[in-house]
Amino acid sequence: MLVDLIQNTLDGLTAGAAYALLAIGFTLIFGVLRRINLSYGPAIMLGCYAATWFHVQFQVGLLVLAALTLAATVLAGAYVERLCFAPHRDRSAIAAMVASFAIWMQLEELATLVLPNHLYAFPALYEGGPLSLGPFTLRAEALVMFAVTVLACLALQRLLYRSRFGLSVRAVIDQPVAARLVGINLPWVFVRVFAVASALGAVAGYLIVASAGQVTPMLGMWSTLKGMLAMMLGGLGSLPGAIVGGLALGLIEAHSQWFFGPQVRDLTAYFLLFALLALRPSGLWTTPRHG
Amino acid sequence: MDDYVTGVLTNIGLFSFLALSAYLLLIAGEMSFGQQAFFGVGAYSGGILTAIYGLPLPVAALVAMLLGSLCAFLVGLPTLRLRGLYFAMATLAAAEMARILFELFRFQRQIGGELVGPDGTQGFRGIRWVFERGVEPAGYLALVWGLLLIALVVFLLMERSRLGATLRAIGEDPDLARSCGISVERFKLGVAAAAGALAALGGVLFAHHNTYIEPRNFDIMLGVHSLAYALIGGLGTAFGPLLGVMVDLGVLEGSRVFQGYRMIAFGGLVAILLIFRPRGLLDEKVVHWLRARFS
Amino acid sequence: MSALLEVKDVVTAYGKIEALKGVSLEVQQGSITCLLGPNGAGKTTLMMSTAGILRPRSGSIQFAGAEIAGAAPHAIVARGIALVPENRLVFPGMTVTENLRAGAYQRADKAEIEAHIERMFARFAPLKARATQLGGTLSGGEQQMLSVARALMSRPRLLLMDEPSLGLAPLIVDEIFRIIAELNKDGTTIFLVEQNAHMALKVANHFYLIEQGKVTFSGDPGSLAEDEVIRRAYLGSARA
Numbered sequence: 153m154l155v156d157l158i159q160n161t162l163d164g165l166t167a168g169a170a171y172a173l174l175a176i177g178f179t180l181i182f183g184v185l186r187r188i189n190l191s192y193g194p195a196i197m198l199g200c201y202a203a204t205w206f207h208v209q210f211q212v213g214l215l216v217l218a219a220l221t222l223a224a225t226v227l228a229g230a231y232v233e234r235l236c237f238a239p240h241r242d243r244s245a246i247a248a249m250v251a252s253f254a255i256w257m258q259l260e261e262l263a264t265l266v267l268p269n270h271l272y273a274f275p276a277l278y279e280g281g282p283l284s285l286g287p288f289t290l291r292a293e294a295l296v297m298f299a300v301t302v303l304a305c306l307a308l309q310r311l312l313y314r315s316r317f318g319l320s321v322r323a324v325i326d327q328p329v330a331a332r333l334v335g336i337n338l339p340w341v342f343v344r345v346f347a348v349a350s351a352l353g354a355v356a357g358y359l360i361v362a363s364a365g366q367v368t369p370m371l372g373m374w375s376t377l378k379g380m381l382a383m384m385l386g387g388l389g390s391l392p393g394a395i396v397g398g399l400a401l402g403l404i405e406a407h408s409q410w411f412f413g414p415q416v417r418d419l420t421a422y423f424l425l426f427a428l429l430a431l432r433p434s435g436l437w438t439t440p441r442h443g
Numbered sequence: 444m445d446d447y448v449t450g451v452l453t454n455i456g457l458f459s460f461l462a463l464s465a466y467l468l469l470i471a472g473e474m475s476f477g478q479q480a481f482f483g484v485g486a487y488s489g490g491i492l493t494a495i496y497g498l499p500l501p502v503a504a505l506v507a508m509l510l511g512s513l514c515a516f517l518v519g520l521p522t523l524r525l526r527g528l529y530f531a532m533a534t535l536a537a538a539e540m541a542r543i544l545f546e547l548f549r550f551q552r553q554i555g556g557e558l559v560g561p562d563g564t565q566g567f568r569g570i571r572w573v574f575e576r577g578v579e580p581a582g583y584l585a586l587v588w589g590l591l592l593i594a595l596v597v598f599l600l601m602e603r604s605r606l607g608a609t610l611r612a613i614g615e616d617p618d619l620a621r622s623c624g625i626s627v628e629r630f631k632l633g634v635a636a637a638a639g640a641l642a643a644l645g646g647v648l649f650a651h652h653n654t655y656i657e658p659r660n661f662d663i664m665l666g667v668h669s670l671a672y673a674l675i676g677g678l679g680t681a682f683g684p685l686l687g688v689m690v691d692l693g694v695l696e697g698s699r700v701f702q703g704y705r706m707i708a709f710g711g712l713v714a715i716l717l718i719f720r721p722r723g724l725l726d727e728k729v730v731h732w733l734r735a736r737f738s
Numbered sequence: 739m740s741a742l743l744e745v746k747d748v749v750t751a752y753g754k755i756e757a758l759k760g761v762s763l764e765v766q767q768g769s770i771t772c773l774l775g776p777n778g779a780g781k782t783t784l785m786m787s788t789a790g791i792l793r794p795r796s797g798s799i800q801f802a803g804a805e806i807a808g809a810a811p812h813a814i815v816a817r818g819i820a821l822v823p824e825n826r827l828v829f830p831g832m833t834v835t836e837n838l839r840a841g842a843y844q845r846a847d848k849a850e851i852e853a854h855i856e857r858m859f860a861r862f863a864p865l866k867a868r869a870t871q872l873g874g875t876l877s878g879g880e881q882q883m884l885s886v887a888r889a890l891m892s893r894p895r896l897l898l899m900d901e902p903s904l905g906l907a908p909l910i911v912d913e914i915f916r917i918i919a920e921l922n923k924d925g926t927t928i929f930l931v932e933q934n935a936h937m938a939l940k941v942a943n944h945f946y947l948i949e950q951g952k953v954t955f956s957g958d959p960g961s962l963a964e965d966e967v968i969r970r971a972y973l974g975s976a977r978a
């Protein structure tokens with residue numbers, strides 16, 4: 153029993169690391185633009201599909217695949233930004249969100265037109281079996297996932313707190329009107345935030361499909377839902393919250409799956425989200441906002 | 444009319460109920476990502492009542508609508524005070540919970556030598572009340588559109604009344620409406636309940652048209668589609684959502700011109716349309732102009 | 739003296755409601771010019787229109803001879819205008835030092851920025867003690883100082899100030915006006931919106947009265963009895 157609990161916790165944290173990465177990207181966009189980008193996951197999915205297509209055609213190596221995923225995801229993200237968010241900058245958040253859903257439909261169909269099968273193999277990161285630590289097992293991919301998530305968080309931290317771009321991002325999140333008053337060019341910040349968020353999403357997407365060893369069009373919806381869920385659990389718009397929310401979601405899922413099975417696992421996650429929204433709409437770990 | 448055209452027209456009618464349901468909340472200023480859940484509640488409860496308990500369709504439909512509005516009321520109770528995106532997320536969570544509950548829902552009975560009823564992810568087969576009574580596709584089409592017509596007339600009367608004005612006032616500026624003495628929360632709860640009933644009616648009709656439903660039918664895609672329908676068609680009149688459904692199911696899917704890449708066409712169309720007409724084709728301005736011209 | 743800022747027939751609207759119905763005024767180089775008027779007269783709207791946050795529907799705003807009406811806020815900052823907004827709008831989740839650094843966002847001279855921040859701390863002593871504290875945790879008066887200091891970090895030729903004394907204790911209001919006079923002496927042109935007509939008239943070289951979106955009076959502080967100015971600034975002449 154205790155062994156299972158610990159094992160589940162390990163698995164949950166592994167999944168949670170991926171969720172955290174997804175949630176950070178989602179949160180960056182939400183925090184800066186105050187918009188929900190439903191096409192966030194589908195853009196990642198398209199990036200992974202583009203890489204898969206290259207792999208099917210030319211049998212490229214792991215690093216090339218990762219680079220391709222990154223490039224294609226950022227490109228897809230830029231397309232989404234131009235079509236769904238740039239035109240609605242000073243207008244309705246609802247219109248932008250529905251537009252991002254419309255582009256989701258497009259990206260998903262585009263992916264299935266290029267690669268029509270339901271499922272494609274994706275080269276795994278590591279061919280050997282899981283590592284064992286006493287009674288526990290841990291997949292090598294999980295370690296990579298963890299390491300990369302930690303590195304990505306550190307890099308983001310550096311970017312946000314040590315660069316001029318980071319200063320502008322935090323200013324826009326903190327107080328958008330004042331950010332404009334000190335001379336920050338908002339549209340330009342939006343474009344770059346989209347690029348950074350897409351890049352983070354691409355890293356998450358690549359690790360997820362590489363550990364699963366396969367890619368399906370469902371990855372789009374899955375990434376959007378998990379990212380959004382983790383973001384909501386952590387409090388809308390808070391970056392540390394996104395990390396906590398991602399890990400929490402992973403843990404909740406792993407434990408409820410072990411106790412009640414996969415359907416109840418998803419049910420629990422949605423129930424938590426619903427209850428949190430109804431009872432504490434500012435999220436679990438948010439500090440009250442001033443001004 | 445061949446069966447294909449009849450089928451497309453019936454579908455347009457069915458999904459218009461769902462689009463109207465999303466529209467009703469939109470004009471009250473709330474974006475729900477969860478109307479598909481009440482569509483599902485209607486489909487499941489209506490199907491069970493006719494297929495397992497042998498009740499006539501009209502009775503089943505009434506019960507399903509009541510159930511749909513009750514569920515919508517219960518979801519609205521803790522969520523309607525939330526604003527904007529928070530409400531959208533809460534309804535999304537509620538609808539996904541409903542879909543998973545459908546997946547866990549098993550309730551089968553022996554009817555005439557075969558097992559009938561919801562069987563979890565395997566779906567719910569044998570909702571044949573309409574089929575067994577020998578109703579022709581054209582007859583069912585007339586039923587669906589007859590009911591839709593009634594709903595539209597109610598909407599049009601409502602929009603010209605004080606009720607409609609109140610609704611739009613709440614949608615445009617809830618704080619102002621509150622300061623005018625309108626009890627905004629209570630009003631929105633009523634709207635949510637009515638929208639739930641509308642969606643449930645669509646669901647009942649959908650279940651009896653297809654004779655087979657499964658939890659997957661009621662996923663988030665359906666919900667966002669219904670929102671998109673209302674937004675493409677326009678928020679100025681109840682004909683807006685209908686127009687939205689027609690554009691997608693009628694023109695894009697029905698014409699089969701875009702077969703294989705319908706979603707690329709539909710998605711692009713919606714995104715571009717929203718840039719130029721963020722409140723849809725038939726928005727308040729156009730409707731105002733049309734009314735001034737033709738009345 | 740020549741006009742640094744020239745506002746001509748500016749109309750700014752929120753939807754169908756015109757908040758500015760054709761406002762014209764001038765701010766002379768090196769002056770403290772004050773705009774007085776009752777609540778809702780359009781003072782903040784004019785400030786926001788000048789800073790580029792709101793886009794005028796028509797009319798012209800010329801700054802140092804160049805047209806800036808409708809330009810993006812970052813372009814206006816680049817030309818040398820900074821706004822100390824109503825309610826201060828400091829960055830609540832950023833430290834005082836970061837707030838100041840954000841104020842210098844458009845400057846590239848890194849070393850000089852840090853030196854400038856030190857000079858700000860020298861001028862606004864209470865901020866120095868709070869350098870690593872978050873903006874949101876400061877008192878109202880400290881936030882106002884921070885907001886002024888942040889605006890100065892862009893080294894503006896024209897400083898717009900929207901109700902800097904709002905909600906502050908009398909002692910702090912005195913301090914703020916002392917700072918305004920000092921900044922002006924150092925060569926910054928100041929365009930000030932105030933409710934506190936008494937204090938504003940003490941520092942201003944020139945003032946305008948605005949009522950219901952229109953300028954209704956223009957003159958030097960001595961040109962109209964102070965109680966008359968105060969009455970119109972609070973109540974508007976229509977209701978008098």
